[in-house]
Amino acid sequence: MSLTATKTSPDLSPIEHLLALASDDMAKVDTIIRERMQSPVGMIPDLAEHLVGAGGKRLRPLLTIAAAHLCGYKGENHYKLAAAVEFIHSATLLHDDVVDLSAKRRGKKAANLIWGNAPSILVGDFLFARSFNLMVETGSMEALGILSTASSVIAEGEVRQLAGLRDVEMSVETYMQTIGAKTAALFAAAAEVSPVLAGSCAAKQKALRTYGQELGLAFQLVDDALDYGGFEISLGKSIGDDFREGKMTLPVIIAYANAVKNGDSTALAFWKRVITHHDQSEDDLAVATAFLKSENALEATLDAARAHVKTAQSALDIFDDDAQNREWKTALIRLADFVVSRVS
Amino acid sequence: MSLTATKTSPDLSPIEHLLALASDDMAKVDTIIRERMQSPVGMIPDLAEHLVGAGGKRLRPLLTIAAAHLCGYKGENHYKLAAAVEFIHSATLLHDDVVDLSAKRRGKKAANLIWGNAPSILVGDFLFARSFNLMVETGSMEALGILSTASSVIAEGEVRQLAGLRDVEMSVETYMQTIGAKTAALFAAAAEVSPVLAGSCAAKQKALRTYGQELGLAFQLVDDALDYGGFEISLGKSIGDDFREGKMTLPVIIAYANAVKNGDSTALAFWKRVITHHDQSEDDLAVATAFLKSENALEATLDAARAHVKTAQSALDIFDDDAQNREWKTALIRLADFVVSRVS
Numbered sequence: 001m002s003l004t005a006t007k008t009s010p011d012l013s014p015i016e017h018l019l020a021l022a023s024d025d026m027a028k029v030d031t032i033i034r035e036r037m038q039s040p041v042g043m044i045p046d047l048a049e050h051l052v053g054a055g056g057k058r059l060r061p062l063l064t065i066a067a068a069h070l071c072g073y074k075g076e077n078h079y080k081l082a083a084a085v086e087f088i089h090s091a092t093l094l095h096d097d098v099v100d101l102s103a104k105r106r107g108k109k110a111a112n113l114i115w116g117n118a119p120s121i122l123v124g125d126f127l128f129a130r131s132f133n134l135m136v137e138t139g140s141m142e143a144l145g146i147l148s149t150a151s152s153v154i155a156e157g158e159v160r161q162l163a164g165l166r167d168v169e170m171s172v173e174t175y176m177q178t179i180g181a182k183t184a185a186l187f188a189a190a191a192e193v194s195p196v197l198a199g200s201c202a203a204k205q206k207a208l209r210t211y212g213q214e215l216g217l218a219f220q221l222v223d224d225a226l227d228y229g230g231f232e233i234s235l236g237k238s239i240g241d242d243f244r245e246g247k248m249t250l251p252v253i254i255a256y257a258n259a260v261k262n263g264d265s266t267a268l269a270f271w272k273r274v275i276t277h278h279d280q281s282e283d284d285l286a287v288a289t290a291f292l293k294s295e296n297a298l299e300a301t302l303d304a305a306r307a308h309v310k311t312a313q314s315a316l317d318i319f320d321d322d323a324q325n326r327e328w329k330t331a332l333i334r335l336a337d338f339v340v341s342r343v344s
Numbered sequence: 345m346s347l348t349a350t351k352t353s354p355d356l357s358p359i360e361h362l363l364a365l366a367s368d369d370m371a372k373v374d375t376i377i378r379e380r381m382q383s384p385v386g387m388i389p390d391l392a393e394h395l396v397g398a399g400g401k402r403l404r405p406l407l408t409i410a411a412a413h414l415c416g417y418k419g420e421n422h423y424k425l426a427a428a429v430e431f432i433h434s435a436t437l438l439h440d441d442v443v444d445l446s447a448k449r450r451g452k453k454a455a456n457l458i459w460g461n462a463p464s465i466l467v468g469d470f471l472f473a474r475s476f477n478l479m480v481e482t483g484s485m486e487a488l489g490i491l492s493t494a495s496s497v498i499a500e501g502e503v504r505q506l507a508g509l510r511d512v513e514m515s516v517e518t519y520m521q522t523i524g525a526k527t528a529a530l531f532a533a534a535a536e537v538s539p540v541l542a543g544s545c546a547a548k549q550k551a552l553r554t555y556g557q558e559l560g561l562a563f564q565l566v567d568d569a570l571d572y573g574g575f576e577i578s579l580g581k582s583i584g585d586d587f588r589e590g591k592m593t594l595p596v597i598i599a600y601a602n603a604v605k606n607g608d609s610t611a612l613a614f615w616k617r618v619i620t621h622h623d624q625s626e627d628d629l630a631v632a633t634a635f636l637k638s639e640n641a642l643e644a645t646l647d648a649a650r651a652h653v654k655t656a657q658s659a660l661d662i663f664d665d666d667a668q669n670r671e672w673k674t675a676l677i678r679l680a681d682f683v684v685s686r687v688s
Contacts, residue, residue, distance in 0.1 A: 039500055039503075040500075041500050041503045041504045041507065042507070043503050043506070043507050044500065044503055091469075092469075095465050095466070095469060098461070098462075098465060099461075099462040099465055099466065117442070117443075117461070118442075118443040118506055119503060119506060121439050121442060121443055121465055122439070122443065122499050122502045122503045122506065123499070123503065125435075125436075125439060125472070125495075125498075125499040125502070126496055126499035126500060126503065128469070128472065128495075129492055129493075129495035129496035129498075129499055130496050132476055132488070132492035132495065133489075133492050133493060133496060135492075136485060136488050136489045136492055139485060141480060141483060141485060144476070144480050144488065145477075145480045148473055148476035148477050148479075148480055149473075149477060151469075151472075151473035151476065152470055152473035152474050152477060154469075154473075155466050155467070155469040155470035155473055156383055156384075156385050156388065156470060158466045158469070159383075159385045159387050159388055159463060159466045159467065159470065160385045162387070162462055162463060162466065163385065163386070163387050
């Protein structure tokens with residue numbers, strides 16, 4: 001792949017840098033995505049275009065591409081697997097928006113509010129099935145195993161999250177299990193399928209899986225902090241969604257635990273009312289955010305994310321710093337930093 | 345497999361006969377289904393048990409088992425594929441009930457009315473993902489290709505049906521395309537994967553695919569007639585669901601076409617009001633059924649089903665009537681008859 005000086009300009013953010021480095025590959029992935037979301041049933045490409053056309057960071061397929069380069073893979077199947085990963089993610093987003101009754105997705109009105117719940121569910125199913133069509137075409141049964149397992153783990157994570165709604169006493173362990181499944185499993189699988197394609201050793205496969213898993217955990221932790229705003233960043237989604245749903249995330253778990261420890265009856269009564277009893281008024285998001293800030297809960301959540309970023313980065317130590325690897329290894333290390341640094 | 349006299353008693357209905365013939369196999373399929381619907385997230389097995397435990401005919405996995413015997417398959421992978429087929433079907437049912445706002449499924453309250461829409465969507469996703477785990481374990485990439493393609497075709501069919509809601513002028517062709525995709529594709533795939541496992545010739549694979557496809561069309565045509573009642577049979581689902589949703593099915597297409605041909609302004613006004621404008625009162629289902637009966641639309645729909653049954657049966661001609669085949673071939677032929685004869 002030829003790289004121009006512009007593509008690797010130091011002025012770019014790490015994700016822009018990685019996207020530039022992978023721009024030729026990502027263009028191929030985009031072509032596959034657009035081809036495979038087509039259907040004679042017009043509502044399918046319309047709705048898929050609404051979601052896919054809105055962009056998104058394409059972080060997960062980017063992991064597949066970067067990991068393939070890092071492993072020295074020379075074939076073409078990583079494009080299909082990257083597209084498959086994005087289809088699984090898109091299917092999950094469509095179903096999540098119905099489950100969460102979301103109003104916004106990627107800065108646009110959520111598809112379920114335009115087309116209704118039914119098309120969002122069914123087009124999600126379509127994209128999910130298409131992702132398996134793509135995997136089959138690669139002929140890699142091992143990649144199929146990794147991505148189908150990730151898919152069932154994601155669904156388990158989503159159900160676990162649902163079962164934990166309004167559970168103000170949720171443990172950190174349950175929360176980490178939940179985000180490990182609903183978010184990190186796909187990051188892990190996206191990174192792991194590439195060494196499988198490349199025929200890399202088991203240790204490298206494990207390293208990239210760990211990188212993906214830890215990056216995914218960091219990503220979700222940051223997302224959960226961002227839901228309470230307070231950071232200068234455009235999210236493309238509504239602030240306070242988690243709070244309004246009564247979703248327990250690390251910031252609230254930390255703040256509630258502190259309230260218990262300090263016997264802060266005002267805070268305890270507040271969290272029980274808004275989470276357990278789901279009795280909220282318009283001002284409560286601001287009150288919640290103030291509690292989180294006074295308990296340093298958002299900063300503590302970002303600290304947890306930073307720790308996972310470090311673990312992700314360390315996992316890449318197994319890869320040599322030779323000329324072939326250096327560029328992609330550096331890009332993945334910087335990307336992990338960026339997941340947290342974008343908010344701090 | 346040992347068969348007792350009881351198992352093949354002539355007093356059994358064809359589906360009971362086939363179930364008896366395949367009882368040892370279906371017990372193995374059931375074990376796999378129950379094992380693989382487990383999860384540490386309790387809501388998943390609870391909801392899956394509600395649906396799977398309610399029984400259902402297990403018609404689709406039965407096709408996989410019967411086709412495997414007919415092809416002389418001696419391995420064990422047909423059990424896993426049969427379970428995978430039932431998981432795809434179960435996932436579809438869970439999502440359909442949310443899409444259709446169904447009240448009943450298999451004679452029990454639909455899962456979405458007990459647990460809510462969100463768990464039905466997510467547990468459907470879980471079962472769908474698990475179906476691919478099972479397929480991966482068989483190591484048959486060809487079976488994976490057939491079932492993943494069927495899955496995307498099913499989703500396309502469901503969206504096509506949704507897009508055609510309240511379209512009183514739907515053509516027979518569009519309707520047949522819709523049921524061919526939403527229903528028959530899985531019957532076809534369920535029957536086709538077995539000759540693939542057995543390494544049968546392409547002609548036998550095509551024959552079983554045709555058998556499944558045509559049986560599926562007949563099955564859906566009968567189901568669509570049954571939605572307007574008038575037959576002494578327990579459906580385990582509510583009568584009139586299609587009508588209340590404004591779903592166009594062959595009986596209504598026939599009755600509406602006759603009304604157009606005869607310039608029957610009363611009938612035309614009725615269908616436009618209840619379907620196009622979806623303006624219905626409680627008595628309208630009875631009025632609709634009376635219109636369908638006076639136009640022989642239900643009988644014509646069953647005639648169409650009978651024609652597909654004949655095509656299904658003829659497809660099996662390629663299989664010899666030798667001792668090994670006769671039993672299973674006869675069972676499949678009788679099963680096809682039963683799909684229609686159960687209502688007439």
